[in-house]
Amino acid sequence: MNNITLKRIAEILGISITTVSKALKNYPDVSKKTQKAVLDLAKELNYTPNSFAVNLRTKESKTIGLIIPEVVHHFFSNVINGIIDEAEKNGYLVITLQSNESLELEKKQVELLLNKRVDGIIMSLSNQSNFDNHIKEIISRGIPLVLFDKISKLVNCSKVIIDDKKAAFEAVEHLIIKGCKKIAHIRGPINPQNAIDRFLGYKMALEKNNIPFDPKLVYTCENVTFEEGKTFAKEIIEQHKDIDGIFVITDLVAVGVLACFNEIEIKVPQQVKIIGFSNWFMSQVITPKLSTVDQPSYEMGVQSFKLLFEEMTHKKNGIPFAPRTISLETSIIERESTNNS
Amino acid sequence: MNNITLKRIAEILGISITTVSKALKNYPDVSKKTQKAVLDLAKELNYTPNSFAVNLRTKESKTIGLIIPEVVHHFFSNVINGIIDEAEKNGYLVITLQSNESLELEKKQVELLLNKRVDGIIMSLSNQSNFDNHIKEIISRGIPLVLFDKISKLVNCSKVIIDDKKAAFEAVEHLIIKGCKKIAHIRGPINPQNAIDRFLGYKMALEKNNIPFDPKLVYTCENVTFEEGKTFAKEIIEQHKDIDGIFVITDLVAVGVLACFNEIEIKVPQQVKIIGFSNWFMSQVITPKLSTVDQPSYEMGVQSFKLLFEEMTHKKNGIPFAPRTISLETSIIERESTNNS
Structure with missing residues (x-):
């Protein structure tokens, strides 16, 4: 059932592919009756719009990458929590990778995420990391980047930190x-x-x-x-x-x-x-x-995603974006x- | 630079798209000199193979979904750790979602992952969850599924549990x-x-x-x-x-x-x-x-991915797979x- 396409639905119902496509997108010029027939059949056939094809068209993956030193860490797991919650509100999925404080692993992970064409990357750097080539690569490719907590002052990107x-x-x-x-x-x-x-x-x-x-x-x-x-x-x-x-x-x-x-x-x-x-x-x-x-670890995650989202939106609309640093209060x-x- | 394609490289070098593609794939019938020219230019232009296009061809996303009740939880963060480590060893990325113990959210997240065409899903069910429609949907679509820790006995899929x-x-x-x-x-x-x-x-x-x-x-x-x-x-x-x-x-x-x-x-x-x-x-x-x-929380993560990987491999090769349950020792x-x- 996975390979079912608009074409098959059109064939079965004896209508044009354009009509099927319009019905799925809720266009007003398709009759309610036809739309219902299309939606019902699409459901029966387990049809979901092919997200890869959609991605090719819109050039967005609606996915961001997150690289942190450690998942099993009270501070970082709270940050992840904030990032995932906020990303989800905005329709983004989060691929999480952990560098285990290894610069080598971190470099490989950046490459993986770039190949995956994520729309943006949020990172907390590993202890050995600085303004290395893998970070430069993200910036030179114009992929929105936010660093939080463990940052490098040398990197010209948005940051969420505490003082x-x-x-x-x-x-x-x-x-x-x-x-x-x-x-x-x-x-x-x-x-x-x-x-x-x-x-x-x-x-x-x-x-x-x-x-x-x-x-x-x-x-x-x-x-x-x-x-x-x-x-x-x-x-x-x-x-x-x-x-x-x-x-x-x-x-x-x-x-x-x-x-x-x-x-x-x-x-x-x-x-x-x-x-x-x-x-x-x-x-x-x-x-x-x-x-x-x-x-404020959870808040740090929320703000990191918000900054990334702002930059991704600017990029999509072709508007220049000047990186910002947000400093959160401690007590x-x-x-x-x-x-x- | 993101929009550069094989076509552009071919244009610039005055060779055919097929030759560019073969050079990138290391085909032996392309001269070393041409291959070097293609690779150098691809690098300069920040060209990476379009992973979405690759995905359309191979029908694999090399991505799996993970839904857990809570990230900030010593047990679950250890499991995530095990899953991410093992997935990475096998070239898979992990999209992590947390249901916050909400059945409604869990349903929405399954839909998101299915639309994203992940190759497989690992879940620990929320407290209200059972053999509901969203779980049935995963299975009826033939997407490999592994449940761990909080499982439902009614679901016919692989499981990693303790006694x-x-x-x-x-x-x-x-x-x-x-x-x-x-x-x-x-x-x-x-x-x-x-x-x-x-x-x-x-x-x-x-x-x-x-x-x-x-x-x-x-x-x-x-x-x-x-x-x-x-x-x-x-x-x-x-x-x-x-x-x-x-x-x-x-x-x-x-x-x-x-x-x-x-x-x-x-x-x-x-x-x-x-x-x-x-x-x-x-x-x-x-x-x-x-x-x-x-x-053994970390081990639970490792075993969950291993079972999922086994099922994904069977599926890819068209070999039937019988779900298994692994029970880990406690002390x-x-x-x-x-x-x-």
Whole structure:
């Protein structure tokens, strides 16, 4: 039944192909009776308009590509959620790929999506990625592109971000207000812009509050995992017994810090105060509950699609589009890990 | 540059379209020199074979559809991970849609995927879904279909499941071995097969151990949330002061139970023992750590794609395919919430 076409319907009903086509498209010059006959038969024959043929005509695939570092990640799965919801409202389907933080895989995936002729691409870059050839290729082909969260400043495209520097500054200032005088930072990898900005925010908050910056208090994650949090927590407390605060790149790693401190009986928040980043769901159910920076992940997905849609629409209508950057608001959520009152 | 076609390359180089096409396909009867000229020009002009045209020819879209109830869910995001990884290995892209547990949305999404002419569909049904028309439509059109986790026994298609009844039986027996004599069950909604089977496993374990079944000890989730866990925990302890064990449909809800008991100072495991289901990541980081049933979610994704691929390959080669069901092994993970030694 899959190969049925307008022609077959026309044959069976003894009418012209044009009439069948008009009936399916709800043209007023086809009688209601004929239209009903066509629709009924089309349904019986499992006829659906051939979307590939439609695509050839309109040059739109109504499909976008999404490349993210990891699906199993509370932040990214919320973003995916926002993108899929918003895309669906506008009649777009989303092909999701995960780079597993591999630049090589990311390059291959961009190629796959370009060959698939997606109408646009949304990406959060892998840790090694920067303004590489695969990104240049997307732009030189004129395919609308939006980067979110892990972006590269070098790429001239629309972006949806938070002000990581400001958010980190506020997180560290929160620790200082709570009385911390010697604050360590477990940072993200060297390359991604958001890890750089959070580190700079940490430094700025120390500086503003006349706390000398000590590079020995900065620990760098390679993979941003729970296990790294556990390992670094142990190192920090062994190497700097008088540490009284830790600002951690993300909640998953901060939960590792808490797990270690629970085991070796370092009291949080009495002895060391901890603040994370991103507000993962589990942060509110662990003991002690983790203070963190709330990052509007679902909203980030929605805004990413909206920006992409705007650019796709401009492109379709031949109107020039100037890339824009949307910066979303963050806020500090105070919970038990920084509050000893 | 997007509209460039074989014709344009032929024009520019002053050769026939057939020669251009053969050069791109690496036919031996095209001179190396001509082939190089074609490939170079194609590259300069950003030419990629029009995948829609290719699709029309081969009748394959090399794309599959995936419909799941929720993306932001530790179990489902792990399954997505497995599906995407395995699909990519085999050159397939995955369009992901989430039904938000809405039957109406699920129906619309199936239609979207069928119109998109995906080569196959993988689904976990929404709570209201059963053997409805949209599922029948997939099967009657001969589109390969695999259901996983939340399946309907009525649908004649391949399935990847766990033995929910056996797993639940083992979870409840674990509570009994640990000394529980009055065990409540927070179950999933009425419709999904996995909620039914886990409930039956609970009953079987009581029966086998001569503990009378009391329907008043069964609490039914509507939305399977953290908040429902908190609410039911309070009700259970108010209505049945002597309860000493709870078997909970899934870890997210069980974490809600633990949160409530922490607040109202019911001691776990001394006073009440708790076991969850699914082994969410957060279960090992909360206090007390949650005992649970390990469900191989990533593997479930991998196996679902493998079954779909098998059916798609059979279909392509015109070989009949008999649907199969794969049942994956589960195991009990004992942690602090059931262990008071």
